[in-house]
Amino acid sequence: MYFGSQASDLFCRVYDKTLERKINSDQKDIPEKWTRLEMVYRKDRAKKLVDHMINGHKSPGYVLRGSLKQYLRFILPIADRNQARWPTAPWWSELLSNVEKLQLTIEKEDKTIEDMISWVDRQISPTLSAILEAHEGDLAWFRSILVEGSKRLSQKHKDAITQFLQKEGTPA
Numbered sequence: 001m002y003f004g005s006q007a008s009d010l011f012c013r014v015y016d017k018t019l020e021r022k023i024n025s026d027q028k029d030i031p032e033k034w035t036r037l038e039m040v041y042r043k044d045r046a047k048k049l050v051d052h053m054i055n056g057h058k059s060p061g062y063v064l065r066g067s068l069k070q071y072l073r074f075i076l077p078i079a080d081r082n083q084a085r086w087p088t089a090p091w092w093s094e095l096l097s098n099v100e101k102l103q104l105t106i107e108k109e110d111k112t113i114e115d116m117i118s119w120v121d122r123q124i125s126p127t128l129s130a131i132l133e134a135h136e137g138d139l140a141w142f143r144s145i146l147v148e149g150s151k152r153l154s155q156k157h158k159d160a161i162t163q164f165l166q167k168e169g170t171p172a
Contacts, residue, residue: 003072009045010104012072013038039064041104048104065095066102110156113164 004011017034021027041049052063075086111119120128128142135141153161 006040009042010067010071011040012068013040037068039067041067044106045104048106052102052104062099063102066099067104069096069099070101070103110163111160113160116160 001014002011003013014035014037017036018030018032021030021034049063049067052058052066053060056063058066074089074092075083076089078086080086131141132139
């Protein structure tokens with residue numbers, strides 16, 4: 001069983017290790033019941049996990065179980081449509097009884113005007129060029145898009161503009 005996407009920076013797989021060993025080995029002393037739970041951490045999630053171990057002075061077992069407690073919960077169905085109110089399975093509570101939830105998220109820095117320019121260059125400049133060429137260099141369509149877009153600026157856009165102008169020494 002997989003929990004989360006295998007392409008994501010954090011996911012979990014649970015499988016029957018006994019069955020796997022019996023299929024891939026001729027070993028005789030394989031335990032009758034052997035379930036394996038594996039967590040996969042990538043990129044910033046992996047860095048944050050290690051940070052909790054080193055700077056938080058926590059054991060690997062504590063940190064791994066804390067992240068499990070944060071991101072995965074096995075529940076028992078009851079007659080309530082809201083699954084958030086369903087009780088946690090007792091065996092899961094017992095496994096994670098002496099750890100606190102441990103978040104592995106890192107607050108993203110706000111996008112700068114330079115970041116936005118880079119994104120436009122990487123993602124949409126070929127599309128813009130194709131439209132411009134189809135319009136034989138006439139930029140009227142682009143001006144109207146920009147005017148409409150200026151009406152939809154979010155606070156993060158306005159903050160990026162202010163930061164950029166301050167850095168450039170231009171009054172906001």
